[in-house]
Amino acid sequence: MRVKPLVKNLLRFTNSSQIYLLGVLLIAFLLAFLASISLGSFNFSVFELFNSSKTSLHTTVLYEIRIPRVILAAFVGASLGLSGASLQGLFRNPLADPGLIGVSAGAALGASIIIVLGSSLFPGFIFGAFILPMAAICGAALVISLLYVFTRGFGYQGITYMLLVGIAVNAFASVGIGILTYISTDSELRGLTFWTMGSFGGASWYLILPAIVVISLSMFWMIPSSRKLDLLQLGEPEAYRLGVDVKKLKYKVIISSAITVGVSVSLSGMIGFVGLVVPHLVRLLGGVNHSYLLPGSALLGAGLMMSADLLSRILVQPAELPVGLITSAIGAPFFLWLIFRIRKI
Amino acid sequence: MRLYFLVISFFSSLALSDCFESIDSSRTVIAGGSLTEITYFLEKEDKLIAVDITSNYPEETKNLASIGYVRALSTEGLLSLSPTLIIGEDDMGPPLVIDQLGVTGVDVRIVPEEQTVEGILRKIRCLSSILGVSKSSQDQKISLLNKDVNKLSLLVAKNLKSPKRVMLILNMQGTSPIVAGQGTSGDSFIKMTGSENVASSFEGWKPVNSEAIISYDPDYIVITERGMGSFANIESLANDPSLKFTSAAKNKNILTEDGMAMLGFGVRTIASALKFSEIFSKK
Numbered sequence: 001m002r003v004k005p006l007v008k009n010l011l012r013f014t015n016s017s018q019i020y021l022l023g024v025l026l027i028a029f030l031l032a033f034l035a036s037i038s039l040g041s042f043n044f045s046v047f048e049l050f051n052s053s054k055t056s057l058h059t060t061v062l063y064e065i066r067i068p069r070v071i072l073a074a075f076v077g078a079s080l081g082l083s084g085a086s087l088q089g090l091f092r093n094p095l096a097d098p099g100l101i102g103v104s105a106g107a108a109l110g111a112s113i114i115i116v117l118g119s120s121l122f123p124g125f126i127f128g129a130f131i132l133p134m135a136a137i138c139g140a141a142l143v144i145s146l147l148y149v150f151t152r153g154f155g156y157q158g159i160t161y162m163l164l165v166g167i168a169v170n171a172f173a174s175v176g177i178g179i180l181t182y183i184s185t186d187s188e189l190r191g192l193t194f195w196t197m198g199s200f201g202g203a204s205w206y207l208i209l210p211a212i213v214v215i216s217l218s219m220f221w222m223i224p225s226s227r228k229l230d231l232l233q234l235g236e237p238e239a240y241r242l243g244v245d246v247k248k249l250k251y252k253v254i255i256s257s258a259i260t261v262g263v264s265v266s267l268s269g270m271i272g273f274v275g276l277v278v279p280h281l282v283r284l285l286g287g288v289n290h291s292y293l294l295p296g297s298a299l300l301g302a303g304l305m306m307s308a309d310l311l312s313r314i315l316v317q318p319a320e321l322p323v324g325l326i327t328s329a330i331g332a333p334f335f336l337w338l339i340f341r342i343r344k345i
Numbered sequence: 346m347r348l349y350f351l352v353i354s355f356f357s358s359l360a361l362s363d364c365f366e367s368i369d370s371s372r373t374v375i376a377g378g379s380l381t382e383i384t385y386f387l388e389k390e391d392k393l394i395a396v397d398i399t400s401n402y403p404e405e406t407k408n409l410a411s412i413g414y415v416r417a418l419s420t421e422g423l424l425s426l427s428p429t430l431i432i433g434e435d436d437m438g439p440p441l442v443i444d445q446l447g448v449t450g451v452d453v454r455i456v457p458e459e460q461t462v463e464g465i466l467r468k469i470r471c472l473s474s475i476l477g478v479s480k481s482s483q484d485q486k487i488s489l490l491n492k493d494v495n496k497l498s499l500l501v502a503k504n505l506k507s508p509k510r511v512m513l514i515l516n517m518q519g520t521s522p523i524v525a526g527q528g529t530s531g532d533s534f535i536k537m538t539g540s541e542n543v544a545s546s547f548e549g550w551k552p553v554n555s556e557a558i559i560s561y562d563p564d565y566i567v568i569t570e571r572g573m574g575s576f577a578n579i580e581s582l583a584n585d586p587s588l589k590f591t592s593a594a595k596n597k598n599i600l601t602e603d604g605m606a607m608l609g610f611g612v613r614t615i616a617s618a619l620k621f622s623e624i625f626s627k628k
């Protein structure tokens with residue numbers, strides 16, 4: 001249904017070298033996926049497993065533990081990359097990232113409340129594994145509604161106002177997290193710290209399936225507005241005169257990034273860098289038009305996130321490194337290299 | 346003048362690790378849950394005026410003033426209670442605050458911690474000496490524990506013949522389970538029960554990925570009560586994908602215990618270790 005305009009858009013406003021680049025990103029994505037499902041601390045050959053149909057511990061590990069985790073990493077990476085790119089387009093600000101509108105902070109606050117106070121607030125809660133993501137989504141939803149109210153339906157006083165409200169919301173949420181950190185016990189503090197550095201460790205099918213559905217729906221909702229985001233780069237009044245319903249576009253981009261980011265953060269914790277830098281990487285590689293940038297950021301975000309998660313699983317096995325450390329550690333040098341390469345030319 | 350201070354601080358630093366009677370223990374502040382527990386065990390709680398936030402056992406500690414977190418004490422806050430004696434463990438800090446307290450003339454003691462049964466008994470003796478408990482009533486208090494200690498050592502000897510493989514989880518919310526590695530209090534606790542810690546290849550408390558947990562395949566999983574967080578019960582915890590495929594989860598061998606009772610290395614740790622070694626000794 002939405003795939004048709006998507007493809008049309010992609011072809012119409014994307015030049016051939018960009019399509020070629022998207023192909024390369026897709027191949028990189030597939031390679032990262034293959035590497036991620038075939039490597040891990042539990043050593044076995046995935047390809048042998050696909051051939052033999054016997055059920056064993058290896059199959060369980062592959063289907064119940066590793067594949068859900070890899071898929072979650074891919075979706076979270078894609079949603080962070082995509083919402084980073086569209087928010088940078090919307091705010092016309094290269095420093096915009098999904099954290100900026102305060103949604104991740106809201107989700108983090110919700111999750112922290114559960115990590116620190118959960119056992120006393122909901123003793124013996126029946127949906128054990130669900131409650132943390134649910135609290136994070138409530139936190140994110142609360143922030144979105146606050147933004148909506150403060151900015152009179154995302155329309156008031158232009159985009160700067162919204163940035164400032166986002167900053168205030170962020171500050172407020174960090175106070176909350178700070179207070180929770182202060183009152184937490186040693187073990188809760190450890191849980192909180194590791195959670196804020198991100199992890200895909202909790203992935204399981206019943207947790208990720210709803211997330212996959214929600215994330216894909218909002219991605220398909222967002223990608224077709226790429227041309228409008230291009231026009232918006234001329235300025236809000238100009239875009240308006242060119243026939244872009246700016247208010248509706250804001251509404252669409254903010255709601256869909258809030259949903260995808262909220263869901264991602266709720267399942268994987270705070271993972272920095274991807275949302276901010278992946279769109280820049282994609283721009284530096286191939287151009288600034290959103291019909292290329294949005295799918296490109298989603299693909300690169302997913303590939304980067306899967307690779308980072310792979311490293312987090314195998315570098316210090318049997319323990320694991322927080323994935324947020326790795327996204328920054330492999331992303332930052334690459335980003336620097338790209339910046340210097342561009343300057344030379 | 347400076348030499349004078351140097352000499353003073355040299356002697357006071359010597360005194361820090363010493364377990365001798367304090368001149369005035371009438372207004373004692375304790376920073377460390379196990380020490381508070383032992384003070385109550387010795388029935389010397391009337392000397393206490395304040396404790397830190399890790400001192401949550403027994404219930405009555407709630408009525409005492411709180412000095413906050415043991416690693417982040419505040420000099421002024423502590424002095425405002427006009428304490429005569431401050432007792433803590435190695436983790437008491439920050440070091441600057443401890444130095445400042447020493448300079449103000451408050452008697453600051455650091456009780457050495459060893460995470461073994463003998464260590465706990467020595468800790469009890471040390472604290473009794475500081476608080477001025479007579480030798481005879483010390484012996485009487487320790488003899489209360491002797492029954493448990495003897496039982497425990499028999500069970501440990503039995504368990505060590507074919508040690509059970511145990512994994513101890515601190516917390517499992519939001520990330521991969523955070524597991525006790527080498528050199529943690531959890532590791533010491535597992536050893537106290539005559540069992541083997543499956544997570545011996547890394548140090549400290551670390552998140553461990555689900556695949557590694559499956560390959561460890563522990564016989565028993567022990568988790569702190571708070572670490573269970575909002576999991577309703579052992580069954581729902583056993584269904585968590587990271588634990589589900591281990592022998593421990595399949596055989597319903599997941600056990601919970603109060604974190605401080607297990608890992609505080611106070612009086613209650615002996616009883617906890619005894620309880621677990623009894624369970625581990627079966628079959």
